[in-house]
Amino acid sequence: MRPVIGIIGNSYLINDEYTVHAAGTLNCEAVRDAARGVPLIVPAAPCYGTLDEVMVACDGFLFTGGRPNVHPEEYGEAATEAHGAFDRDRDRLALPLIRALARTGQPFLAICRGFQEMAVAFGSTLHPEIRDLPGRDNHRMPPDGTLEEKFALRHDVALTPGGTFARLLGGEVVRTNSLHGQGIDRPGPRVVVEGRAPDGTAEAIRIDRAPGFALGVQWHPEWRAAADPVSAPLFTAFGAACRAWRAGERPAAAA
Numbered sequence: 001m002r003p004v005i006g007i008i009g010n011s012y013l014i015n016d017e018y019t020v021h022a023a024g025t026l027n028c029e030a031v032r033d034a035a036r037g038v039p040l041i042v043p044a045a046p047c048y049g050t051l052d053e054v055m056v057a058c059d060g061f062l063f064t065g066g067r068p069n070v071h072p073e074e075y076g077e078a079a080t081e082a083h084g085a086f087d088r089d090r091d092r093l094a095l096p097l098i099r100a101l102a103r104t105g106q107p108f109l110a111i112c113r114g115f116q117e118m119a120v121a122f123g124s125t126l127h128p129e130i131r132d133l134p135g136r137d138n139h140r141m142p143p144d145g146t147l148e149e150k151f152a153l154r155h156d157v158a159l160t161p162g163g164t165f166a167r168l169l170g171g172e173v174v175r176t177n178s179l180h181g182q183g184i185d186r187p188g189p190r191v192v193v194e195g196r197a198p199d200g201t202a203e204a205i206r207i208d209r210a211p212g213f214a215l216g217v218q219w220h221p222e223w224r225a226a227a228d229p230v231s232a233p234l235f236t237a238f239g240a241a242c243r244a245w246r247a248g249e250r251p252a253a254a255a
């Protein structure tokens with residue numbers, strides 16, 4: 001049996017009338033084709049199940065991208081105009097779930113907004129608009145254009161030599177897309193930054209002393225996940241961790 005991978009998506013209003021919980025097809029395909037798991041969309045709100053119930057239902061979790069920003073209250077700052085829209089339901093599910101997964105060793109991979117949730121869950125602060133910081137580049141996707149253009153490879157990411165990402169991805173420099181406005185400002189004490197864009201923006205993180213697969217990337221590896229030379233090994237390793245969890249293997253607690 002393939003592992004069941006819970007996809008934490010987003011809520012949307014369709015036809016100006018119906019609220020729905022949804023996750024992008026790209027994420028579902030990445031789980032099926034690159035992680036070799038069964039995608040299961042989990043409503044991004046804490047009111048549908050307890051953390052325990054959600055964790056038992058899945059072998060691992062994918063925290064997807066999403067337009068709304070993590071509410072700055074979660075890292076002790078006040079909301080401003082610059083922070084834009086929020087999704088407090090997703091915050092209230094994702095942050096405790098990430099902490100629980102990092103404690104138990106159940107695998108998770110966090111993408112873009114998910115990466116930012118992971119960072120905040122472990123004490124980081126975010127900057128609402130990193131391109132406003134001195135020396136930083138614009139990491140946002142082009143406002144117009146095709147999906148090809150939006151998900152085009154845009155910058156290098158330098159990985160820590162000998163680190164988890166360099167090992168998994170088979171090199172110390174990878175090329176990635178970029179579709180975000182926020183970024184990590186101050187990383188929390190257990191947030192290990194293993195990848196940076198040329199302007200210094202944190203792009204790849206892991207949680208120190210998490211016993212299992214606990215990785216996050218600021219870019220979007222779900223784009224062409226099975227074919228892309230960076231996405232494929234990342235999802236393959238994530239899928240292997242989920243398969244091991246499904247088989248009953250439990251990672252030893254880190255010292």
Ligand SMILES: N[C@@H](CCC(=O)NCCCC(=O)O)C(=O)O
Pocket residue numbers: 064065066067068069070111112113114179180181182183
């Ligand atoms: N809001 C954050 C996160 C950016 C992000 O996840 N972008 C992907 C958006 C995909 C979508 O539109 O659903 C930021 O801008 O930093």
